[in-house]
Amino acid sequence: MNPSGIERIKAVFERARAESRAAFMPYYVVGYPDLKSSVAVIQTLVEAGADLIEIGVPFSDPLADGPTNQLATQMALQNGISLADVLEAVARLRHQGIDTPMVLMGYYNPFFAYGVEALCRDAAAVGADGIIVPDLPPDVRDGQVLQEHCREQELAFVPLLAPTSTEKRIRLAAGSATGFIYLVSVTGVTGARNRLPADLASFVSRVRALTELPLAVGFGIARTEQAARVAKIADGVVVGSALVRLGMKEHPVTQIHALAAALVGSMRRANS
């Protein structure tokens, strides 16, 4: 019996913890700038040391995203990429022998249109390990339905927390999460930023005080020194827009590999 998505994600954080480092969790959009090169980028992220990949599922109205990810998902849609294509891409990556955990990250409407039960069944079947839906809080009726189907398929259900989250909502997220919790570092949308928010450490420790689950921090982390700082206080570091924006440059695979490897290196040094 193959390990479940939840078990595989658990193993990622256990291994990272055993090596006294944080997990590197890059985000990339399938179908951007085209399907073939996005698959190549995901392969190179694995080679550069990604512990877990967040697979971006495109949506026409990504209201928690800044310009970089908006553009990327829009291009993916122009390329005709649907949720079914994203699942197929995951299947292909698994066939190529990539066993790094992959978590689907996308807005609710395409998932709802596909059918939440069918989504969870098919996601598990192709070898995806979990689901993140930024516009579906765990206490909304549909969020509870998604949790049930994730549980059935042993997929990780990953809720988000924000600096504005109250103690009650932190407990709610902790109670619903399997795998890890995604901490949104800033009040704002995704996108590379020049500095980390001043209250990030206190936000992380506020959540840490209420749960044992691994905590991944994302939004706005672009540079090696930022990743290193976050690695000291969290179990996982998510980098999205900074990698995505290289997707349109010349030789994107080479450039993305270089940045990913530098991020991994800085995170290792931070905790050594």
Next chain:
Amino acid sequence: MKEISKIDVRGAGLHPWRQPDDQGWFGPYGGRFVPETLMPALAELEEAYRDARKDSAFQARLSHLLRTYVGRPTPITFAGRLSDHLGGARIYLKREDLAHSGAHKINNALGQALLAQRMGKQRIVAETGAGQHGVATATAAALLGIECVVYMGTVDVKRQRPNVFRMQLLGATVRPVDAGSKTLKDAINEAIRDWVTNVRGTYYLLGSALGPHPYPMMVRDFQSVIGREARRQMLDEVGQLPDTLIACVGGGSNAIGLFSAFVEDEDVRLIGVEAGGLGISTGQHAARFADPLRGRLGVLHGTKSYVLQTEDGQIALTHSIAAGLDYASVGPEHALLRDIGRAEYTYATDEEALVAFQMLSEFEGIIPALESAHAVAHAIKLAPQMPRDHIILVNLSGRGDKDLDTVVEALDGKAGGER
């Protein structure tokens, strides 16, 4: 005048329309689908609103401003020449076009701006399609001395230019949005992104009966003044309730505001009119209920309702000559009213709206907003089929000055420059 008693159809306490529930659901519609960052803000907003609703001082201040600043109550006008011309039902108009700033939007904007002030927020953001909500919000913000930023799609900036100038004159900052369809949907995306970023000090003043809970409830409540006035005016001035209400439905705030006071009067027929654009079969429209292929249950901008979308759940591009109706989703309470058979929904095309726009101008000396012209268009269709003692009340939700450029352009195009 004797008061006509309301019909209690379901027995005490079981009104299907005493909505939403405490989680913001109107049956299977509504809810709160937003990024976590906004969840505490929505809880805070809901609590502040429930407090304000109970607070007689707040209500008194709102009523005072509605009377002395907005000019309420707005009158009911008998459209006599139009009714005679059509030769059927008698058509009355609820004159929201006479409200200060030119549309019903001010009722909600003022209510929410007072709430923002009560919550201690220093800055208001809003979206606008036709510009009427943007103007109303800028007006309320100027009155109360609060900073105001309005997001507007670049397509709408172009077709509603007078309203852009109006907002700027009122001291608001207008930020054009050049993403997606460059219309209302994209303006809401940007307004929400702004709110996510500045959530601690900023109030999001949503303009229609849409969005995450508590907006659909709150906007309906602030707009229900239309229905309460209209019901009383019909009884006092005409001596009976109307047989049919007609209102246009974009997000649906003017319609729900009118309907809410009549929903328990079971003999009053409620009709919402969506934007049929170039016709349903062309796909170029914003008729969520009329297009069985693309109008399906979905989630957009925080609420579950009927949404025009592709098979893969991507939001469809919409079209209407009326910017205020040009939107892919519809308020959740309308979806429920339709399900339980309490309200019916139909549509009028761009062309029908244009004809209605001209007819109301020529027969009554009233230039309607293109949005409201959709409701007038349906009244023009329905009236000849009805007897003289049938009374139709149309919600004339706004005035049409803002639309003159659009109408001139459309008529020029059609007449080959003859007009």
